[in-house]
Amino acid sequence: MEGLQYMAKKVIVITGPTGVGKTTVAKYLEQQWHMARVITHTTRTPRAHETDGRDYYFETSTSFNRNHYLESVVYAGAQYGSSLEGLDCAWQKSEVVTIVLDTAGAITYAQELADKVIILYISVSDSNVLRQRLAKRGDHPEQQQHRLQSAEYLRDLALPPELVGRATLINNDNWHTTKKILQEFLILCGIMDLN
Numbered sequence: 001m002e003g004l005q006y007m008a009k010k011v012i013v014i015t016g017p018t019g020v021g022k023t024t025v026a027k028y029l030e031q032q033w034h035m036a037r038v039i040t041h042t043t044r045t046p047r048a049h050e051t052d053g054r055d056y057y058f059e060t061s062t063s064f065n066r067n068h069y070l071e072s073v074v075y076a077g078a079q080y081g082s083s084l085e086g087l088d089c090a091w092q093k094s095e096v097v098t099i100v101l102d103t104a105g106a107i108t109y110a111q112e113l114a115d116k117v118i119i120l121y122i123s124v125s126d127s128n129v130l131r132q133r134l135a136k137r138g139d140h141p142e143q144q145q146h147r148l149q150s151a152e153y154l155r156d157l158a159l160p161p162e163l164v165g166r167a168t169l170i171n172n173d174n175w176h177t178t179k180k181i182l183q184e185f186l187i188l189c190g191i192m193d194l195n
């Protein structure tokens with residue numbers, strides 16, 4: 001926590017295409033800078049090493065519909081949703097929190113939470129790298145194919161017009177460089193002070 005200078009409550013929305021490294025960035029900010037993550041809900045099947053309540057709240061389609069969401073989407077055939085309760089729960093742990101969302105969710109957060117929201121759009125220079133990253137993560141080849149053929153995948157490859165001038169673009173070709181860019185960004189927007 002040393003060096004962190006907390007301001008009013010903020011949520012850093014991390015968005016971008018599948019496999020680009022959004023969750024990796026969120027986990028890094030949690031481990032390095034103690035920014036709590038907002039846990040969202042999904043009906044998709046857990047991946048190996050994913051735990052209910054830590055990575056997601058894994059839901060059935062029935063239980064998913066019992067919750068109240070700030071926003072919810074369908075992404076590559078599964079439902080995802082984030083709640084105000086989840087946001088408040090994270091804000092009880094730290095004043096600056098992160099959430100990983102598709103670009104539709106990021107637009108809703110920008111609209112609904114206005115100046116409480118900081119948006120990071122993560123990209124890579126060559127989209128072919130994304131398939132390799134999904135494979136490296138252990139996604140089943142059929143799941144990779146299904147996801148990479150989805151309309152949501154194509155949509156999230158580019159920054160949506162609604163987020164132009166609103167989102168900070170971060171290239172994640174190289175993880176070492178990304179960590180440095182993140183640190184510079186946090187200092188620039190006054191979240192982190194190295195003194």
Ligand SMILES: Nc1ncnc2c1ncn2[C@@H]1O[C@H](COP(=O)(O)OP(=O)(O)OP(=O)(O)O)[C@@H](O)[C@H]1O
Nearest residue numbers: 018019020021022023024133136137172173174175
């Ligand atoms: N800069 C990088 N260089 C190489 N591999 C990376 C880099 N950043 C993340 N990865 C790896 O890419 C894979 C996908 O990362 P991650 O799960 O964070 O992506 P994501 O954007 O959250 O994906 P999704 O939207 O599908 O959940 C992981 O195996 C992760 O370790």
Ligand SMILES: Nc1nc2c(ncn2[C@@H]2O[C@H](COP(=O)(O)O)[C@@H](O)[C@H]2O)c(=O)[nH]1
Nearest residue numbers: 040041073075080081082100101102104105
């Ligand atoms: N709009 C929302 N998007 C969400 C939410 N939780 C996760 N996501 C995004 O969905 C895709 C797929 O995630 P994955 O874990 O199955 O790979 C990815 O873009 C996530 O950022 C949510 O609550 N709302």
